[in-house]
Structures are given as structure tokens and as C-alpha cells.
Amino acid sequence: MRALFLLLVCLPAWAGGLPHLDLDLRLDPGKGTLSAEASLDLSADHFDLQLVPTLKLSRLSVDGQTRLVSPGPDGAIHLALAGGAAHKLQMSYHGTLAALPDLDQRQVLARLPPMAAARGSFLPAGSGWYPDPGVPFSYRVRLRLPTGQKGLVPGTLVEESDHEGYHAEYVFAHPAEGIALMAGPYTVQERLIPRAGQPPLRLRTWFYPELADLAAAYLDDSARYIARYSERIGPYPFDAFSVVASPLPTGFGMPSLTYLGRDVLRLPFIRATSLGHEVLHNWWGNGVIPDWATGNWSEGLTTFMADYAYKEDQSETAAREARLAWLRDLAAVPEAEDTPLTAFTARHHGISSIVGYDKAAMVFFMLRDRIGAAAFDQGLRLFWQRHRFGQAAWADLEHDFAEASGQDLAGFFRQWVERAGAPRLKLNETRWNSGILQSTLEQGEPPYELRVPVRLLVYPGRVETRWLEVKDATTRVRLPELSLVQAVDLDPDYRIWRRIERDHFPPILREVFVAPHAGLLLASADADKATDMATDMATDAAALAERLLDARPEPLQASGPGLPGGDPVLIVGQTGQVAALLARLGLPPAPPQAAGVGSARVWAARDASGRPYAVVSVRDRAALQALQRPLPHYGGQSWLLFDAAHLVAKGILPALPERTLVATSKVLNQP
Ligand SMILES: [Zn+2]
Numbered sequence: 001m002r003a004l005f006l007l008l009v010c011l012p013a014w015a016g017g018l019p020h021l022d023l024d025l026r027l028d029p030g031k032g033t034l035s036a037e038a039s040l041d042l043s044a045d046h047f048d049l050q051l052v053p054t055l056k057l058s059r060l061s062v063d064g065q066t067r068l069v070s071p072g073p074d075g076a077i078h079l080a081l082a083g084g085a086a087h088k089l090q091m092s093y094h095g096t097l098a099a100l101p102d103l104d105q106r107q108v109l110a111r112l113p114p115m116a117a118a119r120g121s122f123l124p125a126g127s128g129w130y131p132d133p134g135v136p137f138s139y140r141v142r143l144r145l146p147t148g149q150k151g152l153v154p155g156t157l158v159e160e161s162d163h164e165g166y167h168a169e170y171v172f173a174h175p176a177e178g179i180a181l182m183a184g185p186y187t188v189q190e191r192l193i194p195r196a197g198q199p200p201l202r203l204r205t206w207f208y209p210e211l212a213d214l215a216a217a218y219l220d221d222s223a224r225y226i227a228r229y230s231e232r233i234g235p236y237p238f239d240a241f242s243v244v245a246s247p248l249p250t251g252f253g254m255p256s257l258t259y260l261g262r263d264v265l266r267l268p269f270i271r272a273t274s275l276g277h278e279v280l281h282n283w284w285g286n287g288v289i290p291d292w293a294t295g296n297w298s299e300g301l302t303t304f305m306a307d308y309a310y311k312e313d314q315s316e317t318a319a320r321e322a323r324l325a326w327l328r329d330l331a332a333v334p335e336a337e338d339t340p341l342t343a344f345t346a347r348h349h350g351i352s353s354i355v356g357y358d359k360a361a362m363v364f365f366m367l368r369d370r371i372g373a374a375a376f377d378q379g380l381r382l383f384w385q386r387h388r389f390g391q392a393a394w395a396d397l398e399h400d401f402a403e404a405s406g407q408d409l410a411g412f413f414r415q416w417v418e419r420a421g422a423p424r425l426k427l428n429e430t431r432w433n434s435g436i437l438q439s440t441l442e443q444g445e446p447p448y449e450l451r452v453p454v455r456l457l458v459y460p461g462r463v464e465t466r467w468l469e470v471k472d473a474t475t476r477v478r479l480p481e482l483s484l485v486q487a488v489d490l491d492p493d494y495r496i497w498r499r500i501e502r503d504h505f506p507p508i509l510r511e512v513f514v515a516p517h518a519g520l521l522l523a524s525a526d527a528d529k530a531t532d533m534a535t536d537m538a539t540d541a542a543a544l545a546e547r548l549l550d551a552r553p554e555p556l557q558a559s560g561p562g563l564p565g566g567d568p569v570l571i572v573g574q575t576g577q578v579a580a581l582l583a584r585l586g587l588p589p590a591p592p593q594a595a596g597v598g599s600a601r602v603w604a605a606r607d608a609s610g611r612p613y614a615v616v617s618v619r620d621r622a623a624l625q626a627l628q629r630p631l632p633h634y635g636g637q638s639w640l641l642f643d644a645a646h647l648v649a650k651g652i653l654p655a656l657p658e659r660t661l662v663a664t665s666k667v668l669n670q671p
Contacts, residue, residue, distance in 0.1 A: 017043060018175055019137040023130055026144045027151065029183055030118045035094035040131050043086045050076040052113055052128040055095040062089055091131065097123070103248055118185065120247030121151070125178025125254070136175030136289075143168050143181070150206065151183030154255040156239040157202060172255070174237075174389045177289065180254055182244050184208070189215040193223055195235075201226070202240040208262055211245055218243045221271050225279040229305075232377065234384045237287040241279065253281035277306040283384060291393035295342035295417065300360020308361055321652055323365070323494040325636065326358040328505050330422060330497070340420040341394070362497040363416045369495055370412065370451065371405035379404035415448050416497070423448045424499045427477075427490055431663040437479040439488065439660070447473045455492045455657075459484040484664065489657040506653040507604040510635030511612035513548050515568040520545045520553035523573025523581040523617075540624045541572040544616065547632055561586040562607070569613040572624070575601075578617040590617060591653060594639040598648050599623035602631065603639040 019042035026035045034055065040047075051057065053075060060067050062081065069077045081087050100117035114123035123129045141153045145166040155172035172179075187209050192200040203222050205215040222241050230236045238256040246252075249261040251274065258278035264270050284305075285298035311318040333354055341363070344356035368376040379401035387396060398413040423443040430439040441452065449471045456464045458481065468477055491498070512518060522541055524534050545553045549570060556564045558581055563569050571578065582589060587607065594601045600618040607613065616631075618624040626645040634640055638653040 019043075019133040019135065021130065021133065021137050021139040021179075023139065023141045023179075025141065025181075027116060027121065027149075027181070027183060028146055029116045029121045029149055030146065032096050032099060032116045033094070034097055034114070034116070034123075034129065036092065036130070038089075038091050038093070038131050040089040040091075040133065041086065042089070042133050042137075044133075045081050045083060047079045047081060047087075047089060047131075048076045048134070049079065049091070049131050050074075050128055051093060051131075052095075052097075054097065055093050055129065057091060057093045059092040060089070061091070063087055089131065097121075097129070100247060114181075116183075117247075118149075120184040121182065122246065122248060122250070122259075123181040125180040129181070130179060132178065136177055138174065139172050139176060139179055141170045141179065141181070143170070143183075145183055148185055149183050150186040150188060151181060152206065152242060152244065152257070153179050153181050154238075154257055156256075174255070175289075176255065180252075180259075182206070182246070182257075182259055184245070184247065186245070187212055187215075189219065191219045191223065193226075199239060201236065204240065204242040206242055206244040207265070208245050211262065211265055214265060217271060218265075218275070221275055222279060225276045228276075229280055229283060232305075233283050233380055234388070237282060237388060241282070243275070251278075253278040253285065255282060255286040273307055273310055276310065277302055280306045287389065288384065288387040289391045291391050292345050294393045294395070295340075296345050296356060297341070297360060297394050297397060299344075299357050300341070301364055303357045303361040304364040308365070320493050323362065324505070324652075324655060326354075326362055327494055327498065327500055328508075329354045329358055331500055331502055331505065335421065335499075338420045338422070341417045343420075359416075359422075359497055366416070366496065367401060367409075367412065371401060371407055371409075375405035376401070411449050422498050423450065423496075425450075425452060425490055425496070427454075427488060427658075427660045430488055430660045432481070432485045433664065435480060435482045437477070437481050437485045437488070437662070439477040441468060441470055441475045441477055443470070443473055445473050447471060450496060453491055453493065453495055455489040456481060456485045457487040457489070459486055485662050487662055488660045490660070492657045500658070503606075503610055504656055504658055506638055506655045507606050507612055508636055508638050508652065509602065509604045509614050509640075511604065512568040512570055512614040513632070513635045514550050515612070516551055517567040518549050518551040518553050519556040519565040519567050519569045520549075521556040521558060521564065521569050521571045521581075523571060523577040536621055537573070537624065540621060541616075544572065544624065544628055544631070545570055547628055558585060563587070563611060563613060566611075568611060570616070571613060572616045573618070575617050575619060578615060582615070587613075590615070591639050593651050593653070594641050594649075596641050596649060598641040598643045600627055600642040601640070602627070602634075602642070604637075604653075 019040060022039040024037040060069055062079065069079065071077050097116040098113045100115045100120060112122070112124050112127060114127050114129040115121060126132060143151050145151050147165050150166050152168065153170050155170040157168060158171055159169040161167045185208065186206040189205045191203045193203060194200050203219050205218050207215055222243060226236050226241060240256045242257040244257055244259045245262040245265060246259045247262060249263065250259050251261065252259040258275070260270065280302045284301045290296040290298045308319065308322055311322040339355055341355060341360055382404055383392065383397055383400040386400065394413060394417045398409050402409045426442045428440045428442055437456065452468045452470055454466055454468060456466065458464055466479055468475065520541065522538055524537065553570060554565060556569065558564060562585060571581065573581065579589060590601050591603055594603055600616065600623045602614065602616050604612065604614050616627065623644065627642060630645050630647060634650060637650045639651055640647060641649040
């Protein structure tokens with residue numbers, strides 16, 4: 001799922017010994033109250049205590065001496081400490097927390113206050129519910145909750161009892177950027193995985209009772225993902241992994257746990273993809289923390305080794321479609337708004353996610369293409385060994401991959417990480433003559449250094465891939481190829497992050513769904529115009545259009561050949577009438593891929609001028625109504641076949657390769 005995020009707390013790099021925080025907490029979610037005893041050991045010459053305004057400090061001492069303090073104008077308490085030596089700060093505070101609101105996903109991304117309610121409590125890291133040292137620290141948390149509630153923080157569970165209320169103690173001995181606390185009326189299921197020479201790994205689900213039937217599958221899959229990445233990168237860095245259900249639409253990964261919205265846990269792709277992504281964040285993001293100041297590489301590496309890797313597991317076709325989808329997203333970004341990877345720190349909106357997730361994932365893909373899978377894996381392991389529980393930057397990745405491959409990768413990282421944008425590639429003056437294929441590969445200025453795959457279509461039906469080394473704006477290409485080359489496809493498998501003209505992407509439904517202006521064209525027999533049947537279909541078609549389209553559609557009438565109006569068009573109607581209308585407009589019928597038994601066919605296409613349109617062709621009114629709920633979710637597809645509301649088949653039409661036909665200087669005499 002794209003809507004999953006690493007919980008981000010931006011802090012400066014730490015230095016010196018690790019501060020340690022000890023918390024003794026009583027949380028009563030039903031009443032929304034928290035009371036805390038905190039003890040903080042740190043070496044510093046000052047400390048700023050900033051709690052949310054509803055938490056009141058009742059006692060504070062420094063090295064055993066009580067201090068009388070009052071907050072400054074900013075609400076924080078500023079403490080001067082003697083000479084940067086080691087100090088122990090002890091404090092008591094208590095008060096109420098915000099109620100748990102109903103939030104949508106966008107709001108969940110904003111900075112949330114600590115919140116408590118019987119149905120679930122979430123006290124985010126860095127949200128003013130504990131004294132925050134401002135640099136990474138280790139901690140111990142003792143938590144008490146009333147009977148019926150259970151809760152956790154990231155870390156190792158050292159003690160737990162459910163007698164006269166819930167009591168648990170957690171320790172986190174590595175540098176933590178903050179502490180998040182989660183509680184709720186959970187049913188906990190557990191599995192212990194034996195580990196050689198170590199205590200067993202504790203896998204848990206913290207689910208609401210209605211999700212209990214999913215627990216076993218989540219435990220199985222968590223174990224499977226942890227085994228996969230432990231083998232690939234290095235042993236799993238924590239003692240536990242928990243899947244925690246959230247009353248909010250969250251998708252957070254934290255050390256040793258993931259906090260996922262209760263409403264999405266039932267969706268199959270959460271277990272199939274998002275769970276693996278969040279497990280992998282225990283290595284990338286929480287095991288090695290990105291150096292936020294120079295760019296967050298962890299989302300790209302996690303996307304490449306999780307979401308994208310699962311496509312590679314499926315098939316090369318699925319992987320190719322994933323790369324194509326990245327390039328399609330890039331094509332939608334205005335060039336002026338493109339940003340370099342160094343500018344990506346967290347996900348804010350669409351464009352930053354296209355760079356921070358898609359481009360970064362493609363950079364790792366291109367790196368593997370360049371240095372080979374063995375050196376790539378070796379580089380990953382080196383990077384992990386060197387930076388585990390530390391902070392690392394893109395420059396550290398470059399260093400470790402260079403060492404693993406024995407190659408100088410400075411140019412590669414500079415052009416893909418520090419530079420915004422992407423090349424546009426084009427083959428010109430392509431000709432074959434007497435056993436030599438000649439061409440010119442052009443790109444913009446300043447040029448990228450690339451290895452560009454080209455696929456030669458060799459007479460009478462052979463296909464051959466060659467790689468072109470390119471470093472100039474214009475590169476002259478000479479390839480010996482004794483047999484006649486009929487055509488050349490440029491990067492036909494989308495292995496390079498580059499800008500592609502829209503016409504080369506296969507049409508998908510989203511082009512019509514998100515168009516700023518769109519038309520709605522009803523296919524109906526003229527004789528039907530005034531009948532109740534036609535009116536009912538028109539009403540349902542309008543309702544469907546409202547769900548599907550961002551634009552308020554303009555009603556269109558078919559006139560002559562060609563699509564009416566000048567905007568993308570949604571065509572809706574009964575099968576026979578749609579076929580008749582398309583024939584009248586001079587547009588092709590449904591793609592053969594969408595043939596098959598079903599009650600509705602939906603497909604995307606473009607007319608001769610490149611204008612996108614989408615067709616919804618249904619057996620009857622009931623079939624049209626059944627599409628209302630599912631259809632908006634399939635904007636990324638070219639064609640769909642439904643039986644009532646059930647999706648029978650879907651697909652993306654084959655892309656049109658960027659094909660250059662080869663000129664020959666003389667008529668060929670094939671023997
Ligand atoms: Zn992520």
C-alpha cells in the first residue's frame with residue numbers, strides 16, 4: 001500500500017553517550033488520564049522540557065535537588081545544568097490527554113497529539129507526553145492499564161501480568177528517536193520463534209476481538225518476512241515483532257512493530273505487501289536510521305526490496321508493469337516541480353512520494369543492473385553491518401556498494417541522487433547497412449551517464465538485446481549485426497528512470513478518471529430516448545460518472561464520426577448499443593483481452609489524436625449498478641471484466657514500445 005509511512009521524528013545526529021529515560025506510567029484510557037514518573041540520565045549543559053499543556057508537572061529534581069520551575073512563554077521549561085556533566089532528572093507529571101477523534105488518512109499524517117480512549121490510545125513519538133532528550137536515547141517503560149486494556153511500546157518485553165489490571169515492562173537498549181505508546185481492548189496472540197544462541201523471537205498480534213481469525217495468518221506472514229530479510233541482509237535486529245491494530249487509519253512502522261488501521265487489516269494486499277514493507281523497515285529506517293539532512297533513502301530501498309521485489313517474485317511481466325507504473329507517475333510530474341532525492345525526507349504529497357519512493361526504488365534497481373545482483377547483495381550486507389543502530393546517508397550507500405562491486409559509483413549516485421529530473425532518450429537516423437546498425441542516441445543537457453538497453457528486431461523474427469554505453473548529449477551508435485535489423489526498441493522493459501511521452505504508455509482508466517475536464521456520452525438506441533428504461537440507465541450512468549470522475553462531466557451527444565467534445569470521454573451503455581455507438585464513431589470494439597463471460601466490460605483507449613476515453617459496457621441496469629462500488633478502485637488498469645460486482649479479470653494492455661524503424665540503403669536480397 002502506498003499509504004504506509006515511517007513514523008518520522010527529525011532529530012539532529014547524536015554524539016557521545018546515549019541518554020536513558022525511565023518511565024513509570026499509569027494510563028486510564030476510559031478517563032483519558034495519564035500519570036507518570038520519569039527519570040532521565042543525560043550529559044548536557046541544559047534541558048528543555050516540553051509537555052503538552054494538559055499534562056502538569058508536580059515535581060522536578062536535578063541530581064536529587066528539588067527545583068522550582070515555571071514554564072517560559074513558549075510553554076517549555078528551560079533547565080540550566082552544571083557544566084555538561086552527567087545528570088539525573090526526575091519528575092512527576094499527570095493530566096488528561098486528547099480524546100481520540102475520527103481522522104482520515106491525510107489528517108493522520110499531520111502531527112498528532114497524544115490521544116486516549118477506551119477503543120484505542122495512541123501517544124505518538126515526540127508528541128509531548130514524555131521528557132524528550134532531543135537526541136536518540138535508550139529507555140525502559142513500565143506501563144499500567146485498567147483491566148480489559150493492553151498496551152505496548154517498541155522494544156523488548158521483560159515483564160507482563162494481567163492480574164488486577166494490565167502491567168508490562170519494556171526495554172529499548174538501542175538509540176531510539178522517540179517512544180510511541182499504543183493501547184486498546186486488545187486480544188493478544190503470540191508465537192515464539194526459536195533463534196540459535198538467543199532468546200526466541202516474540203511475534204504478536206494485538207488485534208480487536210473481531211480480527212482474531214486473522215491473527216494466525218499475520219503471525220505466519222510476519223515470520224516468513226523476517227526469515228526472508230534476515231537471510232538476505234543480516235539477523236533481525238530486535239527481539240520482537242508485533243502487528244498492532246489501530247483505531248485510526250494509520251500505517252506506521254516503528255522498531256519491532258507496525259501499527260495498522262483496523263479497517264485495512266482484512267484487505268489481502270496488506271498482508272501480501274504492506275506487512276512485508278513494514279517488517280523490512282526494521283532494517284531500513286529503524287535499524288539503520290537515514291541521515292534526514294541529506295535525504296531519506298529508506299523508503300526507496302524498502303520499496304525496492306519489498307513492494308517491487310514481490311512483483312519480481314510473481315513474474316517478470318508484473319515487475320515490468322511496476323516499473324512502467326513508476327515512469328507513468330513520473331510523466332505526470334511537471335518538470336519544474338521535480339526534486340532531487342536529497343530533498344526527500346518524508347512523504348508529504350504525491351510528487352515527493354514519486355521521487356522518494358518510485359525514483360529511489362528505480363535507482364536501486366538501476367544500481368543492481370549496473371553492478372550485478374551478487375555485488376548488490378554484498379553491498380547491502382556491508383551497509384547493514386557498518387550502520388546497524390546508527391545513522392547513514394546516501395553517501396554511505398555509495399561507499400559500501402562501490403566497495404562491494406569494485407566500481408567507482410560517484411557519477412551514478414551524483415546524477416540520480418543529487419540531481420532533479422530524468423533524461424529523455426531518443427534514437428535518430430537509424431539505418432542498417434552491410435552488416436552494421438548505425439544510429440544516434442540523443443538526450444538533453446547536461447547528459448546522464450547511462451547504459452541503455454535496446455532490443456533489435458532482426459529479420460526474419462529474431463530478437464536480440466544490446467546495451468549502449470552513453471555519456472554525451474549525442475552518442476553515435478555502431479553495432480555489428482550481420483542480419484538485417486528491421487526495428488529497434490529503446491529500453492523496452494523500462495529499466496531506466498526517464499521521461500516518456502504519454503503516447504507510449506498503454507491507456508489506463510485513470511487518464512479519464514482524473515482528467516480536469518471530461519464528457520459523458522450515453523450509448524442508447526434513438527428509439528429508446530424517451531423510455532423509462534433509457535431514463536433509468538441515464539440516471540445510473542450519471543451516478544457512476546460522479547463516483548469515477550474528478551471532473552463534473554459535460555453531457556455529450558454523438559454526432560458524426562469521432563469522439564464529440566475536446567476532453568476525455570466516459571462512454572456508458574448496454575453492450576449492443578455501445579458496440580453500435582463505437583462503430584458509428586469509428587472507434588474499435590472492446591479489446592479481445594476483455595472477452596469472456598461476465599455482466600460488464602470496462603476498458604480504456606485513446607483515439608487517433610491521443611485523446612483518452614473509457615468505455616463501460618454492461619449487460620443491463622443491474623450490472624451497471626453493481627459497478628458503483630468496485631470500479632473506482634481499478635484506475636490503474638486498461639481493461640476489466642466484471643460479473644455483477646465481482647471482478648473476473650483485469651489487465652494492462654501491452655505498452656507500445658518506442659520503436660524506431662530501420663532504414664536500409666538498398667533493397668535486400670535475402671538468400
Ligand atoms: Zn515505508
